Amino acid sequence: MSTETTSGTGPADTQEMTFREAIRLALREEMERDEDVFIMGEDVGKFGGVYEVTGDLVEQFGEARVRDTPISEAGFMGAGVGAAATGSRPIVEIMFSDFIGVCSEQIINQMAKNRYMFGGKTEMPITVRTTEGGGSGAASQHSGTLHTWFAHFPGVMAVAPGTPESAKGLLKSAIRSDDPVIFFENKEIYGQTGEVPLDENYTLPIGEANVEREGEDVTVVATQRMVGESLELAEELDGQVSVEVIDPRSLYPLDTDTLVESVKKTGRLVIADESPLSYGTHAEIGMRVMENAFFSLDAPIQRVGVADVHIPFSPVLEDEVLPHASDVEAAINRIV
Amino acid sequence: MSTETTSGTGPADTQEMTFREAIRLALREEMERDEDVFIMGEDVGKFGGVYEVTGDLVEQFGEARVRDTPISEAGFMGAGVGAAATGSRPIVEIMFSDFIGVCSEQIINQMAKNRYMFGGKTEMPITVRTTEGGGSGAASQHSGTLHTWFAHFPGVMAVAPGTPESAKGLLKSAIRSDDPVIFFENKEIYGQTGEVPLDENYTLPIGEANVEREGEDVTVVATQRMVGESLELAEELDGQVSVEVIDPRSLYPLDTDTLVESVKKTGRLVIADESPLSYGTHAEIGMRVMENAFFSLDAPIQRVGVADVHIPFSPVLEDEVLPHASDVEAAINRIV
Amino acid sequence: MVVIDIETEDGQREALRRMLTIRAFDTKAGDLFADGELPGFVHLYVGEEAVGVGACSALEADDYITSTHRGHGHCIAKGLDPKKMMSELYGKADGYCNGKGGSMHIADVDAGMLGANGIVGAGPPLATGAALTAQLKGEDKVALAFFGDGAVAQGQVHEAINIAATWDLPAVFVVENNQYGEGTPVEKQHNVQNLSETAEAYNIPGFTVDGMDITAVYEAVKEARNRAADGQGPTLIEAETYRYHGHFEGDQQPYRTEEDIDIWKDRDAIESFKQRLVDAGTITEDEFDEMKAEIDEQIETAVEEAKSAPYPDPSEAYEDMFNATVPEISQFSSQMRADGGEDR
Amino acid sequence: MVVIDIETEDGQREALRRMLTIRAFDTKAGDLFADGELPGFVHLYVGEEAVGVGACSALEADDYITSTHRGHGHCIAKGLDPKKMMSELYGKADGYCNGKGGSMHIADVDAGMLGANGIVGAGPPLATGAALTAQLKGEDKVALAFFGDGAVAQGQVHEAINIAATWDLPAVFVVENNQYGEGTPVEKQHNVQNLSETAEAYNIPGFTVDGMDITAVYEAVKEARNRAADGQGPTLIEAETYRYHGHFEGDQQPYRTEEDIDIWKDRDAIESFKQRLVDAGTITEDEFDEMKAEIDEQIETAVEEAKSAPYPDPSEAYEDMFNATVPEISQFSSQMRADGGEDR
Ligand SMILES: Cc1ncc(C[n+]2csc(CCOP(=O)(O)OP(=O)(O)O)c2C)c(N)n1
Ligand SMILES: Cc1ncc(C[n+]2csc(CCOP(=O)(O)OP(=O)(O)O)c2C)c(N)n1
Ligand SMILES: [Mg+2]
Numbered sequence A, B: 001m002s003t004e005t006t007s008g009t010g011p012a013d014t015q016e017m018t019f020r021e022a023i024r025l026a027l028r029e030e031m032e033r034d035e036d037v038f039i040m041g042e043d044v045g046k047f048g049g050v051y052e053v054t055g056d057l058v059e060q061f062g063e064a065r066v067r068d069t070p071i072s073e074a075g076f077m078g079a080g081v082g083a084a085a086t087g088s089r090p091i092v093e094i095m096f097s098d099f100i101g102v103c104s105e106q107i108i109n110q111m112a113k114n115r116y117m118f119g120g121k122t123e124m125p126i127t128v129r130t131t132e133g134g135g136s137g138a139a140s141q142h143s144g145t146l147h148t149w150f151a152h153f154p155g156v157m158a159v160a161p162g163t164p165e166s167a168k169g170l171l172k173s174a175i176r177s178d179d180p181v182i183f184f185e186n187k188e189i190y191g192q193t194g195e196v197p198l199d200e201n202y203t204l205p206i207g208e209a210n211v212e213r214e215g216e217d218v219t220v221v222a223t224q225r226m227v228g229e230s231l232e233l234a235e236e237l238d239g240q241v242s243v244e245v246i247d248p249r250s251l252y253p254l255d256t257d258t259l260v261e262s263v264k265k266t267g268r269l270v271i272a273d274e275s276p277l278s279y280g281t282h283a284e285i286g287m288r289v290m291e292n293a294f295f296s297l298d299a300p301i302q303r304v305g306v307a308d309v310h311i312p313f314s315p316v317l318e319d320e321v322l323p324h325a326s327d328v329e330a331a332i333n334r335i336v
Numbered sequence C, D: 001m002v003v004i005d006i007e008t009e010d011g012q013r014e015a016l017r018r019m020l021t022i023r024a025f026d027t028k029a030g031d032l033f034a035d036g037e038l039p040g041f042v043h044l045y046v047g048e049e050a051v052g053v054g055a056c057s058a059l060e061a062d063d064y065i066t067s068t069h070r071g072h073g074h075c076i077a078k079g080l081d082p083k084k085m086m087s088e089l090y091g092k093a094d095g096y097c098n099g100k101g102g103s104m105h106i107a108d109v110d111a112g113m114l115g116a117n118g119i120v121g122a123g124p125p126l127a128t129g130a131a132l133t134a135q136l137k138g139e140d141k142v143a144l145a146f147f148g149d150g151a152v153a154q155g156q157v158h159e160a161i162n163i164a165a166t167w168d169l170p171a172v173f174v175v176e177n178n179q180y181g182e183g184t185p186v187e188k189q190h191n192v193q194n195l196s197e198t199a200e201a202y203n204i205p206g207f208t209v210d211g212m213d214i215t216a217v218y219e220a221v222k223e224a225r226n227r228a229a230d231g232q233g234p235t236l237i238e239a240e241t242y243r244y245h246g247h248f249e250g251d252q253q254p255y256r257t258e259e260d261i262d263i264w265k266d267r268d269a270i271e272s273f274k275q276r277l278v279d280a281g282t283i284t285e286d287e288f289d290e291m292k293a294e295i296d297e298q299i300e301t302a303v304e305e306a307k308s309a310p311y312p313d314p315s316e317a318y319e320d321m322f323n324a325t326v327p328e329i330s331q332f333s334s335q336m337r338a339d340g341g342e343d344r
């Protein structure tokens, strides 16, 4: 993993921490830096968030800025939009992205549209944090991966990092951005660790993919949990197949250039993302590559995702439908 | 346009009518046929629907079965789900698909999931009718094309016909289906006319594309308004380029076979759909074709849609962003 | 925004002027729409002028309002310029939104007008958010949400009021009960007699006032503003009023008769307020006629200027999505533009 | 469903049995979860038994209920089989949902149980819809929605009650006010003192009853059911209760103390109901102990059987999405299955 920082401090200034801690650190730093930043969501305060992401932030910043809400996502999502339009810089937490259906109106018709509809005369500096993904037996209403919706819907940026470092750098950029960003956190990697820059000015530009590992034979574009799984797989396959692993990190905007460049080199592409396959994130990534590297492709693009079903409860069923490294491996084997 | 009917009556049994009338006819026939069918939505009764689709149905079926609702889409969408689970066969009208954000929770977490979560032990015979599309100066909150969301989200079928005949045949299938179907009606083609079978048993299977016009040089997969525009264009180009026009009609399930077969013949594909381009309907259609006809493709797939912006109000701007036949023509020219 | 002190004679005359401006603007907009001059939908505020003007007269300059699909009246009441509004209705480059928004999306965030809104019930959460900013920053600002009787049935309105009540936010909620949501009468949308009864669900003050009486609206909102600014939380005010036109222009109105409308026209808010000012000697009949003529001319000029103003350049359709630059938009759009530009 | 006539002695004993069954089932589920036996989340109903059983005792066999994430109690109260429930908690093939649903999605539509629900506030609209079917078909059925104090802040709950009230649907809305939504106390979620006050917004009867007293719950719901079945529309009943466990198992509960919980345990619903039955001679202490032992054994057996029951075949993950056959699912899944099957 790269340890680039924007401030030029060396790799010594990193610390190993979990994905969850990296997010909390980003929140803390940005709240320290800018008084207009506040957090709003269900049980983000004393409870510390159901996935313990906000943790102790309420102790440092108080209940006004780490604000527990009634169970009224549309109301407080809209309040976030109204607050952002009037000089605040809210971070709204939606506990599970599966719940976003109760408040998607405020996202699609207000947050995403105000700037455009008003002729560019307003900014919308809001960040929505939410969780995604299966793997813990949370069943169909708490395990979905919905980021394709918001990568597709114009007017919001959709970020879905796969490593603690990216999580910190991108969340800070999201908070500082004057545009609305929806930040998707895969629940299964909250505990994964990595070296994270401690520099308070370390940010990563939204819209830049990261080549997590270089390779020659096949490009694996992987998101969220699939990043780590693909990296491990690549190590395992080392010597047999040389696998390049890229985390797009931001789904919208999408760093087409980095992906295309890689496929021009390898000639082969596997896309691994936990979305349902039909009309999923995979299709867009595939099309972009095809549009820009059509004559470099040596084999059909392979998609690894969920076969258009919901995430079932029973561990055997859940395990069956979720994408795993073994699926990526099979996809690689089909084309290499 | 084909005039196939399932009952074997001849083409004499068709009548020219508008897209709007074809829908109303389907509603009327199914309500006559099955007492459990009822319609629920805002101003669908005496007002006749803002696009005059339900029209005089309330006079025939009464206010209980053509039911005006409070402006509570989540409430009545959920009531539709609850009614469908208990022996009714509701048709829920959401005036504009742009509003679906206030009630998407009931679609994605209840309607789409109940059958699966409950182990297949319930059916969900509900149809949601809604409108889409720009072209009438209705501005950003009343002009969107959102069908990709529901083509992507597992557990609902997404139907978006381009002709009056398809509209009748597919809506009747949707109503009779024991699965949830979201039926997207492009507002700009409500007034378009076509021959529509009068047979009360005329239905079209959901999941079958229709080759609206045969051709040899390039396949244009077009949806909704783009079907008619592409057919006209194909006529204009006749003699220069031989254009095959296919209306997928159903986006989920998608009739991959018909599309693939066509591209195997023509070697070239243009996809014209009014969705925003990134992560849009186009990408999935393109991927399916690529996965199944990779070595038949003679040129990169071309996408015609909206360039990731909202539909603006001013006629010059709206006209600019909406896809037109001229865009399809340019796309054809790029690859033929 | 010029604040109107409606407790002074100048303020009363200004309030009357704004009511007349709304009436003239929207009557004109209706005519223009009927003539096929304006694209899209227009929802007119004619008949409801006392609500918008009465409420905005009770606000301070920096206060915020959120509006609805029926927003022209709120804009004018908040002091927006009818010229830039008319240009927006025509989709011209010098409109409030440079032609991108149209009738349903006029906004002037700097003037505290957070936007007309095409989504029923979407405004109240925004007002709750604006009030939250004020509370967090300790600013003496209040956010007022206008919404219709129909909107009271929307879940997000309920959520917004509950949050504002629970957090004692400086917000004021004004229900414009014009008796219908599109063609559906209020009693088919709600089970309560007066919509102000819904205030009970939030344990906040709720009042029903005569929305045809600008003073009644003003006084109720003034008190609500004071409470809100004082940290005592929101108030819900139902103003009973009536729209003289159809839901949108073109509405055949099968749901009511001319006579139904006349009952309310007999209590016309402008007519009665004018009469009171004439009786009190605040304005003479001549001055009133002059004011009216002036306004009519102002609106005529606005229309002429809007007509002759240039449309935005088509390329502007691809601007304003984000503050940042997004490669997708430029790539997709340059391809689309390179193609079919000429024969549009 | 076996209907309990709680006005008879048999019925009272059966009600007690169901309360005890809920307590035993959920206490056991909590232990199993702590032991790492159960995947996912479990939300326990321990402490709230009088609400579910009291309410369901007032229903007829064909009536419907909708439930919540905290649904085990409602299931047992409606007469579902703890064995099939326990199997479902284990994700086994013989569970109510064949293992696909788990704790949060147990349903038995044929028994009128329209589903536990992982989405706060999603149940009431479903109940409104079930009541609509009953009204449309002229059936003598009522739909009862259970939901939490937190859910009252959800827009769709507001919408569902308003629709039911406006259409006089045969529905009953039961708020289980257990004082918290996760870690947030009810007073931080609402501005009203009693949640039954929200009934005012719908002009329907609203009552607050002691949710630790099964008779109080039963009587209020019985009356509400009668009204509903009579065509007089819905009633809102708030039952004040308390959950003895954390929000979900594993919750550290920083928001309350053991003493807070003890105050409610002192008024335990099972204890007090039992005492009343003993005092009235409906049951003896011995009979009670026997009943409890029987239930404990029933639950133990359920656990044993659930443990040894087979998991569903992995291929079943790709079934039950639609009644129709969808080619996508078979194509995508056969590819996925052909691949990595073995090393899962
Ligand atoms: C969420 C949503 N549902 C439906 C509509 C369509 N619609 C536009 S205005 C309107 C009626 C609104 O009634 P009311 O709130 O009373 O406002 P009024 O038009 O009377 O001013 C409806 C149903 C919408 N714009 N948004
Ligand atoms: C729409 C939605 N928002 C948030 C959640 C997360 N959540 C699950 S239970 C719960 C608390 C519910 O409180 P209440 O309604 O009082 O029910 P209780 O848990 O107390 O029985 C929350 C916030 C959810 N499941 N759905
Ligand atoms: Mg109204």
Ligand SMILES: [Mg+2]
Residues within 6 Å of the ligand: D148, D149, D150, D176, D177, D178, D179, D180, D181, D182
């Ligand atoms: Mg609770």
